[in-house]
Amino acid sequence: MYIIGELINGMYANIGKAINQKDKKEIQKCALEQIESGADALDVNCGPASKDAVNDIQWLVETIQEVTDKPLALDSSKPKVIESGLKVAKNKTLINSTTSDPEKLAILVPLAKQYNAKLIGITINAKGIPQNKDQRLEMAANIVAACLDHGFPAEDLYLDPIVMPVNVAQAQMRDILESIRDFKIISDPAPKTVVGLSNVSQGTLVRPLVNRTFLVMAAAYGLDAAILDPKDKDLMDAAITSDLILNKHIYCDSFLTAYRKK
Amino acid sequence: MATEVMVEKWSGEVSVVSIGATKAEGGTRSSVIKVGGQKALPYLFEEGQLPYRPVIAYEVWDISPQDWPQELISAYGAVLKDPLAWAQECVNKYKAELLCLRLQGAHPESGNKSPQQAAEFVSQLLKKVSVPLIITGCGDDAKDNAVLPACCEAAKGERILVGSAVQDNYKTLAAAALADGHNIIAESPIDINIAKQLNILISDMGLALERIVINPTIGALGYGLEYAYSIMERARLAALAGDKTVASPFICFVGQEAWRAKEAKTLAKEMPNWGPEKERGIAWEAITSSALIQAGADILVMRHPLAIEKVQKYIGQLMEG
Numbered sequence: 265m266y267i268i269g270e271l272i273n274g275m276y277a278n279i280g281k282a283i284n285q286k287d288k289k290e291i292q293k294c295a296l297e298q299i300e301s302g303a304d305a306l307d308v309n310c311g312p313a314s315k316d317a318v319n320d321i322q323w324l325v326e327t328i329q330e331v332t333d334k335p336l337a338l339d340s341s342k343p344k345v346i347e348s349g350l351k352v353a354k355n356k357t358l359i360n361s362t363t364s365d366p367e368k369l370a371i372l373v374p375l376a377k378q379y380n381a382k383l384i385g386i387t388i389n390a391k392g393i394p395q396n397k398d399q400r401l402e403m404a405a406n407i408v409a410a411c412l413d414h415g416f417p418a419e420d421l422y423l424d425p426i427v428m429p430v431n432v433a434q435a436q437m438r439d440i441l442e443s444i445r446d447f448k449i450i451s452d453p454a455p456k457t458v459v460g461l462s463n464v465s466q467g468t469l470v471r472p473l474v475n476r477t478f479l480v481m482a483a484a485y486g487l488d489a490a491i492l493d494p495k496d497k498d499l500m501d502a503a504i505t506s507d508l509i510l511n512k513h514i515y516c517d518s519f520l521t522a523y524r525k526k
Numbered sequence: 527m528a529t530e531v532m533v534e535k536w537s538g539e540v541s542v543v544s545i546g547a548t549k550a551e552g553g554t555r556s557s558v559i560k561v562g563g564q565k566a567l568p569y570l571f572e573e574g575q576l577p578y579r580p581v582i583a584y585e586v587w588d589i590s591p592q593d594w595p596q597e598l599i600s601a602y603g604a605v606l607k608d609p610l611a612w613a614q615e616c617v618n619k620y621k622a623e624l625l626c627l628r629l630q631g632a633h634p635e636s637g638n639k640s641p642q643q644a645a646e647f648v649s650q651l652l653k654k655v656s657v658p659l660i661i662t663g664c665g666d667d668a669k670d671n672a673v674l675p676a677c678c679e680a681a682k683g684e685r686i687l688v689g690s691a692v693q694d695n696y697k698t699l700a701a702a703a704l705a706d707g708h709n710i711i712a713e714s715p716i717d718i719n720i721a722k723q724l725n726i727l728i729s730d731m732g733l734a735l736e737r738i739v740i741n742p743t744i745g746a747l748g749y750g751l752e753y754a755y756s757i758m759e760r761a762r763l764a765a766l767a768g769d770k771t772v773a774s775p776f777i778c779f780v781g782q783e784a785w786r787a788k789e790a791k792t793l794a795k796e797m798p799n800w801g802p803e804k805e806r807g808i809a810w811e812a813i814t815s816s817a818l819i820q821a822g823a824d825i826l827v828m829r830h831p832l833a834i835e836k837v838q839k840y841i842g843q844l845m846e847g
Contacts, residue, residue, distance in 0.1 A: 513769060514769065516720070518726045522722060
């Protein structure tokens with residue numbers, strides 16, 4: 265499982281404050297803690313408090329790059345903010361994210377290609393959130409088609425079926441899981457899949473349990489990547505064990521330690 | 527229509543282990559042997575770099591070998607009675623670039639040399655030859671735990687490769703290798719899970735993964751070669767996919783296994799239709815080695831000079847691509 269750490273996000277009080285005060289240490293600490301916990305990449309989001317996201321994202325990217333060369337997922341709904349981050353990124357990058365709206369795809373797919381970035385495509389559009397598997401597949405197919413039209417390789421695309429809170433959309437959970445599996449047959453080579461995990465547990469009282477149960481089930485449906493809190497050790501242990509059961513790494517008695525050494 | 531060659535892309539690589547230290551690096555060796563560093567499966571040059579060729583270490587002992595077949599003994603002749611002269615002959619006459627010293631004389635049943643005697647032998651050997659050294663124990667855990675640290679100390683700064691650490695007995699040797707700046711052989715019984723676990727246990731003691739060479743334990747042709755092959759292949763595939771805990775070079779003790787095979791040592795007068803034993807043993811050792819080279823072997827510990835010559839030639843042809 266490719267783990268994208270979600271903690272560098274201005275919506276968290278410590279990060280929002282660090283962005284406003286340009287406190288590099290706090291950001292770098294958060295970056296390194298996530299990596300030590302097993303993150304393969306770091307999400308970078310200025311959050312709602314940022315008044316100047318175009319500049320703030322550059323400061324965040326440069327600050328993080330001082331301490332790690334792990335890939336960065338530039339997270340914004342505004343293509344201008346993402347492009348601003350791409351301009352200063354030396355590390356590998358992911359664009360987080362495009363929707364299936366043609367006007368978004370027309371900007372972000374060429375941008376991903378130009379900067380050699382991977383691309384996260386969320387199966388939503390201006391009309392809203394999909395209500396069933398067919399709508400998800402249709403939007404996913406639109407995103408894949410736009411990528412192929414622009415010569416962007418499908419295997420660098422991460423499709424996100426958009427995970428809903430279990431207490432809001434319980435009836436959709438099975439559709440979401442099946443979408444993860446079915447996205448793979450849209451193209452050959454297949455696109456990859458990703459979820460923003462913590463959404464699934466919004467508003468529940470046992471968030472860690474809901475998160476890790478969903479993650480393990482999604483892994484069984486072939487999920488490639490997840491945006492999550494890598495400092496949740498039980499969650500990471502569950503992700504590592506899922507990979508083990510799927511024969512993605514070789515068993516040894518200390519397999520949890522071994523994975524974190526990789 | 528031309529056939530399209532499917533080229534695999536790999537993200538990981540095998541770690542590079544350096545054996546021997548020159549004067550500039552604090553040792554007294556005339557050269558440094560580097561192994562590992564592969565970025566592709568064996569000899570698929572299209573897929574990635576294979577920066578270092580497999581190396582052959584001549585196996586020498588600190589005593590005259592007792593159970594070697596006649597063909598091996600006659601290949602070296604009288605020099606086998608003088609272990610230091612034997613080692614020198616490997617370097618001077620056969621141009622060995624690496625020696626693997628087996629401290630058999632320390633075994634309780636083969637002379638029971640003391641740690642001080644073994645260390646003294648190592649010191650003398652280091653003076654007599656200038657090639658990098660591999661040193662292995664006698665196989666008796668308790669004795670090796672006394673002998674090998676003394677030899678590590680005697681070879682301090684020479685960056686030897688010392689072995690073997692096993693899952694139930696690795697701490698003493700790992701501590702000695704760490705203290706004296708050496709590399710270590712991690713031995714597992716044809717078991718990928720134990721190989722991985724042992725690498726983690728050793729690295730947890732502070733010895734970097736880049737200083738470990740895996741001995742996967744091999745069988746000779748006809749004696750489980752294919753099991754070793756599949757273990758090595760599995761480890762290498764994981765290493766190339768990015769698992770650093772199994773991304774170590776391999777050492778294969780081919781000589782000791784090949785010359786145990788009855789096909790290698792049975793005399794022609796006992797088995798007339800098998801052909802002359804003079805050719806059989808050499809072929810058995812050379813074929814076992816060449817198969818393991820295809821599995822990804824980095825260091826081959828061998829015995830017969832003619833078998834070594836054949837395998838050197840084979841390596842040369844392979845590396846031409």
